[in-house]
Amino acid sequence: MHxxxxxGRTWLLxxxxxxxAPFGGVPxxxxxxxxxxxxxxxxxxxxxxxxxxxxxxxKCDSADFSLASQLVGLWHREFVQxxxxxxxxxYATYARTGFExxxxxxRNHRAFAGFSMGSVACWHIFEHCLDFVRWFLPMSGNRGxxxxxxxxxxxxxxxxxxxxxxxxxxxTDDFAAxxxxxxxxxxxxxxxEQFKLGTNVFFRYGVSRTHEMGAAFGYVIANLxxxxxxxxx
Numbered sequence: 001m002h003x004x005x006x007x008g009r010t011w012l013l014x015x016x017x018x019x020x021a022p023f024g025g026v027p028x029x030x031x032x033x034x035x036x037x038x039x040x041x042x043x044x045x046x047x048x049x050x051x052x053x054x055x056x057x058x059k060c061d062s063a064d065f066s067l068a069s070q071l072v073g074l075w076h077r078e079f080v081q082x083x084x085x086x087x088x089x090x091y092a093t094y095a096r097t098g099f100e101x102x103x104x105x106x107r108n109h110r111a112f113a114g115f116s117m118g119s120v121a122c123w124h125i126f127e128h129c130l131d132f133v134r135w136f137l138p139m140s141g142n143r144g145x146x147x148x149x150x151x152x153x154x155x156x157x158x159x160x161x162x163x164x165x166x167x168x169x170x171x172t173d174d175f176a177a178x179x180x181x182x183x184x185x186x187x188x189x190x191x192x193e194q195f196k197l198g199t200n201v202f203f204r205y206g207v208s209r210t211h212e213m214g215a216a217f218g219y220v221i222a223n224l225x226x227x228x229x230x231x232x233x
Contacts, residue, residue: 034221042230050087052079072121076128084132104131111227113137115216116176120144127153130164135227139219140170140211142183150187154194161193161200167226168202169219171209 031049038044080100089098094106112133114122119141126136127149143149154164168184170177184203187195195201209215 031217031220034217035224038221038225039230044225045228045230047224047228048087048091048093050083052083068117069120072117073124075121076124079125080129080132100132107132108134111135111137111224113139113220113223114141115139115213115219116141116211119180123150126150126164126166130154130157130159134164136164136166137220137223138166138168138180139216140174140176140180142176142179144183147183147186147190151191151194161196164200165227166195166201167204167223169204169206169223171206171211171215173208174206174211174215176211177205 031051035044035047035049039046080103084103085098087093088095088103088106094109096102096105110133112122112125112129112135114120114125114137116139119138120143122136122138122141123143125133127143130153154160157163166184166187168180170180174180181203184201188197188201197203204219206215206219209218
């Protein structure tokens with residue numbers, strides 16, 4: 001699954017595919033080089049990016065959409081119980097320790113991004129881990145099952161629109177664009193007091209971009225520079 005997080009910490013998840021490589025086969029060096037340039041050019045402050053996977057336990061995961069969906073729907077447990085503590089207790093981050101209380105206290109410095117099935121995971125992280133993550137970058141993948149889950153997540157955590165930001169992106173020629181755009185629009189139309197376009201919800205199209213990793217790669221780079229801009233000297 002394509003995916004990940006940042007420090008910022010950014011978690012970047014992608015969809016099931018024939019390879020375990022981050023972003024569905026885009027060479028990790030490409031992503032690293034792009035991040036290095038962002039930081040060197042002072043467009044983005046230094047950050048940690050983690051690219052985990054939740055599918056591809058076997059060859060069946062990628063071919064079985066129902067199984068992949070099931071794994072994605074449960075992955076938030078591993079994110080909170082295993083991955084975040086392992087990474088943030090080892091490296092210097094805004095979290096004092098890997099305990100949940102400190103991970104919650106540092107949520108403003110954490111983003112989660114996902115493409116395709118990784119985007120579905122991103123919505124699940126919003127639903128179950130809003131108290132751990134401040135920034136969300138879903139790309140070309142809708143959660144489904146209506147949008148009531150999103151409002152319930154916000155209310156359960158006692159949050160308002162000033163407490164989180166959604167940066168949704170897809171391509172104009174992406175086969176997933178219609179369902180994805182419709183889900184984001186539904187959020188904004190039904191509950192503008194919590195999901196307000198132009199305030200804490202942003203929707204962008206990549207012109208002529210399709211459902212492919214090169215497009216997702218560009219979306220992530222552009223949004224990270226926006227979320228974690230370099231601090232002025």
